[in-house]
Amino acid sequence: MSVLELRSVSRSYGQGASKVAALSDVSMAVEAGELVAVMGSSGSGKSTLLTIAGTLEEASEGEVLIDGVAVATLSLDGRAALRRRRVGYVFQDFNLLSGLTAVENVAIPLELDGQARTSAHAAAMAVLDKLGLTALAGRFPDELSGGERQRTAIARAVVGERRLLLADEPTGALDSLNGEAVLRLLRQACRDGVAGVFVTHDGRLASRADRIIYLRDGHIIDESPAMLGPESLLTNDPRP
Amino acid sequence: MSRTAATRAVAHWAWRMFRRDWKGQALVLALLTVAVAVSSYGAAFGHAFAPNDQASFGSANARIRFTSADPAVAATVVSAARSKLGTVEEITDTLVAIPGSVQQLDLRSQNPHGVFGSSTLKLRAGRYPIGSGDIALTPAMSQFLGAPVGATVTLDAVTRQVVGLVENPTNLDDGFGLVSTPPAGSQTRFTLLVKASSGQLTAFGFAAKVPGGVAVDTPTYYSHDLGVLLVAALGMIVVSVIALTAFLVLAQRRVRQLGMLAAIGATRRQVRNVTVIHGLIVGVIAAVVGTVASAISWTATSSLIAQASGRRVSWDSVPLWLILTPALMGMVASAVAAWWPARAMARVPVARALSNRPLDPPRGPQSAVAAIGALTLGALCLRFAHQRNAFLMIIGLAAMISSSLLTTPLAIRALTAHSRRLPVTGRLAWRELGRNQSRSAAALATVTMAVGISSAAVVITAANTHPPTAGNLSARQILIPATDTRDPAVVPVRTASQTTALDHAAKQVATTLPKAALIPLSLAIDPAAPTSPIAQATGGQDAAQAVRQQGRRLTSYPLYVATPQLLKAFGIDPRQLDHFGYFAIDPTGTWSLLYSHRAPVPQPAPLHIHTYTSLPQVLVSPAVIEGHHWQMVRAGWLLQNPTPISAAEDRAARNLAAQVGLAVETRDPQAYLGRLRWMFTVGGIAITLAVIAIALVLVRIQTTRDQQILTAVGAPSRARRAIAAATATALATLGTLLGITGAYLTLLLAYSDTLHRLSNPPWPALTSIALGIPVLALSTTWFTTSRQPASINRPAIE
Incomplete structure (x- = not known):
């Protein structure tokens, strides 16, 4: 069973003459452990695809299934619970809560889900430790660099028992070195069994995915396995 | 999974956001703080100014009064009261003459730690009297007698040492001297404070065997507390409207942050709670700071308030619920004001919130x-x-x-x-x-x-x-009263030589204003009137009184003698005495005589010249007095100056009056209103x-x-x-x-x-x-x- 499945999903804004189709009849599936890159020009519908997949927006038509559960059948609170427990979201501009420290930011989905503060913080610290952020756990977002913020955001997206990791241009606000590091983390998360989808303009980064989906004017125009770049020679990437 | 843990996480973030962005909420915080402080202060102010009988009753619910010069009779009544009504607190008042003065001093015996009346007695300096040679005076009486703590005073042929200064905090105008035991053999008024049912009181009143009977009365409480709180509540509603606008602005600024929270799985209720909890935090801070500010303001202005209200109201004597209700209202107003923006923000689609597109401006x-x-x-x-x-x-x-x-x-x-x-x-x-x-x-x-x-x-x-044409007196007048200090309708009995001596003393006071006219004031005495308790206690005589009825309202006035000199001073042609028997400041309503006559009186002629409350309000002609076989006795003097009396002249008149044993009343300048x-x-x-x-x-x-x-x-x-x-x-x-x-x-x-x-x-x-x-x-x-x-x-x- 696919972790994420989109069946003939369409999304339009406005009505009548001013109606704009952001997504048209998009179908795709992402399996556990798979990392998919979505590419396309501005306005092609990449972010809309991700927000619909992440239950942040509703599809006008079609069906979205996460872990086999049809999102349309869930209430608003049910979708929120799905986001807390199953879906992790990483944004281009980090979207960390400025009033909370790094560890509190990572722990908050667990705490919102009713987990005790101590156990939530312990889980958050474990993830931060894995990402090399232990020393920064007590810092507030405005005391972190861009790369550190994004790594914290990824930690928040993978904490708990997440099954789907969605990232909207996660390296857009980072330099190339930090961008690479972030991609490695996404890749690592997928190795741990998470299904990952990320949106990017950068073909070089997209090549690190298992599969690349190309969008234009809301349609999937191409879908291909990523080409291995020369950098793959320098890594132990187990991709075939 | 615990809902408490989630709420705590949301509250934690709301608190952090408040701390990081407190400047952004300073306006709404200041507004709510001022609203709480003003409401709290206003409630205490209303409480201080509400008329009530605490000054006479303390915490008792009834008062039994009788007058007797026989200690055995008094002891019998007190003993009966104790056996029938339970705990009884006894207070006695005996009026004694002040040597060289027309004034009398109320010698009071009261237990400073009495069960009911302790709130009506407080030591300001020194100590309470213990032995029969001790006396404690109120500050005004101490000044009047020129007897500070340590001095000796001779009253009613007994010399006592002033051992302290006392006051009735619930009525600062109450002048008296506190003694440990009442003077023996004098006509004394006994007041028994009790807590009893109306049935018990009625039965006791009928059964009491006291010549002249006993008077039983219960306090009348007027409370402005609820009214003040209602005004405060309405004010809070208005404030919460403003706070709502401020919270809306705050929520708009946080739209993206709230979107992030929703994106990581917060429910609508949790997103909403962030702003509501924020409102509650603001409300709690405003409530605490506002209440403290109110208490500080109250302490700073307490002397002015005591001066204006005639009683001491300390902050801790204001009922706790009256202070806490505005604080609670502030918290509720803030949380309620945050509710609507919170609800609106929770409904913003997550994708829209994340793109930082604010809410549409409020319609x-x-x-x-x-x-x-x-x-x-x-x-x-x-x-x-x-x-x-x-x-x-x-x-x-x-x-x-x-x-x-x-x-x-x-x-x-x-x-x-x-x-x-x-x-x-x-x-x-x-x-x-x-x-x-x-x-x-x-x-x-x-x-x-x-x-x-x-x-x-x-x-x-x-x-x-007071406008120049109202108040107690005009700025050109000085009143020298010679009536009882507690009831201007009672005049002490004086011999002809005593009256002549008083006239002479008044003339001496008048020397401080050489151009002023000294107008004697006399009251008409009705020998047939039943003796009032005060007259009974002092051996005084009651003035004839006229009653005016306006609708259901009855007002009685002592009848002053309409002399040609007085009429002239009031701007009335003295020849009017040939045509009218009565003259009144406000002649409206139906007039009749009080006491035995109860006869209707003809419509009084108007005295449309002033509204000064301390001047005679109703005059009666000598012909009418003669017709009723009444008497005329000296009740005071009016000094009328052609020009306003200066502060120096006022002081000189007061000093001279004190020297000759008189007291003077001048226009109340209401200085405290100017200060306020x-x-x-x-x-x-x-x-x-x-x-x-x-x-x-x-x-x-x-x-x-x-x-x-x-x-x-x-x-x-x-x-x-x-x-x-x-x-x-x-x-x-x-x-x-x-x-x-x-x-x-x-x-x-x-x-x-x-x-x-x-x-x-x-x-x-x-x-x-x-x-x-x-x-x-x-x-x-x-x-x-x-x-x-x-x-x-x-x-x-x-």
Whole structure:
């Protein structure tokens, strides 16, 4: 069973003459452990695809299934619970809560889900430790660099028992070195069994995915396995 | 999974956000704090000024009084009371003559630690009397007798040492000397304080065997507490409307952060709770700070309040519920105000919130229509309340306040519309106010409220100041009374030589005003009248009295003798005595005689010359006195000067009167009203300037980017000063205009039945507010704004 499945999903804004189709009849599936890159020009519908997949927006038509559960059948609170427990979201501009420290930011989905503060913080610290952020756990977002913020955001997206990791241009606000590091983390998360989808303009980064989906004017125009770049020679990437 | 853990996480974040962004909420915090402080202070103020019988009853629910000179009779009654009614506290009052004076001193014996009456006795200095040679005096009596602590006084042939100063904190006008035991053999009034049912009291009253009987009465409590709290509640509703606007602005600024929370799985309730908890935090802080500020203000003004109310009301004697209710209302108002923005924000689609697209601006509240509607409602309610209907008064007041506040968005829009012709700095400043209309209108509303409340208070103190034609006496008069100190309708019995001596003493006092006319005042004595308790206790005689009935209201007046000299002083032709038997200040109503005659009296001739309350109100001609076989006795003198009496002349007359054993009464200058007026003026200006400063900080926080750009394009510090000063002056001028106009309009409607009371506006205080606030706002802003904004390259961190 696919972790994420989109069946003939369409999304339009406005009505009548001013109606704009952001997504048209998009179908795709992402399996556990798979990392998919979505590419396309501005306005092609990449972010809309991700927000619909992440239950942040509703599809006008079609069906979205996460872990086999049809999102349309869930209430608003049910979708929120799905986001807390199953879906992790990483944004281009980090979207960390400025009033909370790094560890509190990572722990908050667990705490919102009713987990005790101590156990939530312990889980958050474990993830931060894995990402090399232990020393920064007590810092507030405005005391972190861009790369550190994004790594914290990824930690928040993978904490708990997440099954789907969605990232909207996660390296857009980072330099190339930090961008690479972030991609490695996404890749690592997928190795741990998470299904990952990320949106990017950068073909070089997209090549690190298992599969690349190309969008234009809301349609999937191409879908291909990523080409291995020369950098793959320098890594132990187990991709075939 | 625990819901508590999730709520705690949300509360934790809300608290962190409040701490990081407290400046952004300073305005709403200040507003709520002021509202709580004013409500709390107002509630305590209303409690202090509400008339009640605590001064006489303490914590007892009934009082039994009788007069006797026989200690055995008194002991029998007290013993019977104890056996039938339980705990009894006994207080005695014996009047003794003050040597060389027409005044008498009330020698009181009371247990300072009595079960019921302890609240009516307090030691100010020294100690309480223990032995029969000790006495403690009230400060006024100590001064009158010239007997400080340590001195000796001889009263009723007994010499006692003054061992302390005491007072009745619930009635500071109560003058007495406290002794440990009542003087033996004197006519003494016994007061028994008890807690008993009405049935027990009636049975005891009938059974008591005391010559002259016993009087049983119960206290009448008037409480303004609920009324004051109702006004406070309405005020809180108005404040919560402003707070709602501020929370809406806050929520708009946080739209993205709330979107992030929703994106990571927060439910709508959790997203909503962030803002609601935030509101609650603001409410709790406002409640605590407001209550503390109120307590400090109360302590600072307690002596003025004691002077004005005639009793000491300490902060800890105000009922706790009365203090805590405004604090609770502040918390609820804040949480309720945060509810609507919280609900609106929780409904914003997550994707939209994450893109930082704010909510659509709140639909135009149709401010103009709403303001006119509120104004009409307020005008009608206040007009038809006739200063009596509390419900209509409260509704009217709330409607008028709402009307003023609803005008603020219109005023901001009008300001923006007129910015075109201004220099660039002024244009920028005013347009910025218009661009952030919600926040600017809230700031202006707060300024308007602060100015309106202080202006109204200033005008009310002026309205309550006696006009020259009213008050106790005119500024040209001195009254020298020779009646009983507690009841002006009772005159001590004096021999002819004593009266001559008193006349001589009064003439001596008159020497301090060489040009003044000394007019003797005499009362008509009705020998057939039953002896009143006071006359019985003092051996005095009761004056004849006339009763005026107006509807269900009965008022009695002692009858003064209409001598030609007195009539002339009142501007009446003495020949009128041939035509009229009675003369009255207010001759309306139906008149009859009190006591045995109870005969209707012909309509009195009017004395339309003054409304001075301490002067004789009803005069009776010598012919009528003769017809009723009444007597005439000296009751005092009126000194009438051709010019207003100066403070030095007043002092000289008082000193001389004290030397010859008399006391004088002069016009009450109501100095405390003047002090209160300036207190409200200065306080109002200070609070308004503080509110403007907070508003300015908020506006500048929001326009940081614009200021950085201005700096980048080479704007000098003068330009930044000009922008800040233009903002502050605009808020100050508009707020002052709206506040004073609103306050005056409200008072004109409220006082519509007695408009003459507003005929003397307190120009100096009002001018200080009207000019002082804009000028001080302009100058302080100009001189305090100079810091260059942070670097333009430094991006704002969300």
